[in-house]
Amino acid sequence: MSLSEFSLIERYFTALEQPASPYVDFAIGDDCCLLSIPDDMQLAQSIDTLNANVHFPAEANADLIAQRALAVSISDLAAMGASPVAFSLAISMPQVSEPWLADFSRGLQQAAQHYAIALIGGDTTKGPLSLTVHVQGVVAKGKALQRHGAALGDCVFVTGSLGDAAAALAFMQGQLSVAKSAQQFFKQRYYQPSARIAVGQSLNDIATAAIDVSDGLVADLGHIAKRSGVAAVVNVDKLPLSAELQAASSPEQARRYALSGGDDYELCFTAPASMREQLLELSELIDVAITEVGTIVAGSGVRCVDGRGSELQLSQTGYQHF
Ligand SMILES: Nc1ncnc2c1ncn2[C@@H]1O[C@H](COP(=O)(O)OP(=O)(O)O)[C@@H](O)[C@H]1O
Ligand SMILES: Cc1ncc(C[n+]2csc(CCOP(=O)(O)OP(=O)(O)O)c2C)c(N)n1
Ligand SMILES: [Mg+2]
Incomplete structure (x- = not known):
């Protein structure tokens, strides 16, 4: 007989070892969780859905699905x-x-410990994963x-390297061949x-604007x-690309x-040149x-140029659901 809804919540979610948090007064087991935030702090909240075969392959290992889901959501806090x-998790499974x-x-517990974030509630339902x-x-x-704070003359920076996750997806979908030694890196x-x-935590007094790169840099x-009322120019020869x-x-x-x-989940941010x-x-x-990777100039939109100043035309700027 399959497990009841409440037994499975008990066994696989309530039982998670939680990182200690001074802000969580009550976590799982009542109609709401209870948090207390100090007066000198603001609560930052974000929600993201990951659908099977839209955001991750349905047949992927479950521990990796959990780790990815938590990391992409936490990336918004970083930004x-x-x-x-703390986080809540609504899961739907067939x-x-x-x-x-x-x-x-x-996988969820590993990621929660890694990012020191506590599972404080959720919802469990039947449906497509x-x-x-x-x-x-x-x-x-x-x-x-x-x-919204990017100013004329600011420089544009990105963390890590870009493009690896998109190449990984192409590899997993059989559209890109990758040397055996690099397959683990891409996955x-x-x-x-x-x-x-x-x-992100170190940028509070440095960056003028920031975002995480989920849809694509451009x-x-x-x-x-758009939010800053300026334009950005990206020098494509400066993009950080992994070996x-x-x-x-x-x-x-x-x-x-x-x-x-x-799918990079790197940060893109602007800061004055004096912060280099x-x-x-x-x-x-x-x-x-x-x-x-670029600079903020007057105007609107994002232009991509190479080191010689020639402009590139992109057929696509990023992922669009609709
Ligand atoms: N269905 C919705 N109802 C209310 N707000 C939404 C909805 N979908 C997206 N948003 C809001 O629109 C903004 C942009 O969303 P999104 O592109 O998903 O941001 P991100 O890339 O940071 O996840 C966010 O402030 C988000 O909260
Ligand atoms: C199986 C699979 N197909 C395609 C993609 C590509 N993809 C799907 S959604 C997305 C963009 C990010 O998702 P979104 O829901 O827009 O996140 P948000 O910007 O709200 O954080 C990308 C690059 C993927 N990650 N996995
Ligand atoms: Mg979103």
């Missing part, structure tokens, strides 16, 4: 410069498979990084993106440009993955690459 506190749930629960993660974090009052970049919490930088991506695809294809592939040195030090301190 605001917030520290993770049937109860205990081995699948055991793997899922293990889908996960909705609602994350909550804290940020000092007035210090959150938003999309990891797709399934276990690093939400850049430490970078699309997401476009949100900063693995450069080995697996042509320069043009690698560029396309990096500019419009999406501080950013270099920060990058060394926390061991995450921070690369200057």
Whole structure:
């Protein structure tokens, strides 16, 4: 007989080992969870849904699905410069498979411990496989990084490398061949993106605007440009591309993955040129690459140019659901 709804919640979700949080007064087991936030903090909240075969392959290992779901949601906290506190998980699944749930629960616990975020509630229903993660974090009052502060003359920076996850998806879908030695790297970049919490937290007094790159650099930088009332120019010769991506695809294809592939979950942010040195030090301190890829200018939209100043035309700027 398959497990009842309440027994499976008990076994695979309530039983998760929780990181201690000073803000969580009551977690799972009542109609609501209860949190207390200090007066000098703001609560940052974000929700994201991941649907099977839209956001991840349905047949993927359950522990990787869990890790990916948590990382992509926490990435929004990173983009605001917030520290993770707690998350709720709404899961819909077509049937109860205990081995699948055991793997899922293990992956979820690993990711929750890694990001020091506590599972405080959720919802469990029958339906096509889908996960909705609602994350909550804290940020000092007035210090959150938003999309609207980019100013003329600011430089545009990105963390890590871009395009790996999009190339990984192409590889997993049989559209790109990848050397055996690099396959694990690509899978990891797709399934276990690093939400850049430490970078975000360090940018509160440095960046003028920030966003995480979920849809693709051009699309997401476009949100900063629009909200800030400016334009951005990206120098495509400066894009941080991993050695693995450069080995697996042509320069043009690698560029396309990096500019419009999406799924990177790196941060893109703007800061005055006077912050370059501080950013270099920060990058060394926390061991995450921070690369200057462009500038903020007057106008609207995002333009991509190469090192010689020739403009590139992109057929797509990022992922669109509809
Ligand atoms: N169905 C919805 N109802 C209310 N707000 C929504 C809905 N969908 C998206 N939003 C809001 O629109 C904004 C942009 O959403 P989205 O592109 O999903 O952001 P992100 O890339 O950070 O996840 C966010 O403020 C989000 O909360
Ligand atoms: C199986 C699969 N197909 C396609 C994609 C590509 N993809 C799906 S959604 C998406 C963009 C990010 O998702 P969205 O729901 O827009 O997240 P948000 O911007 O709201 O954080 C991308 C690149 C994928 N990740 N997995
Ligand atoms: Mg969203």
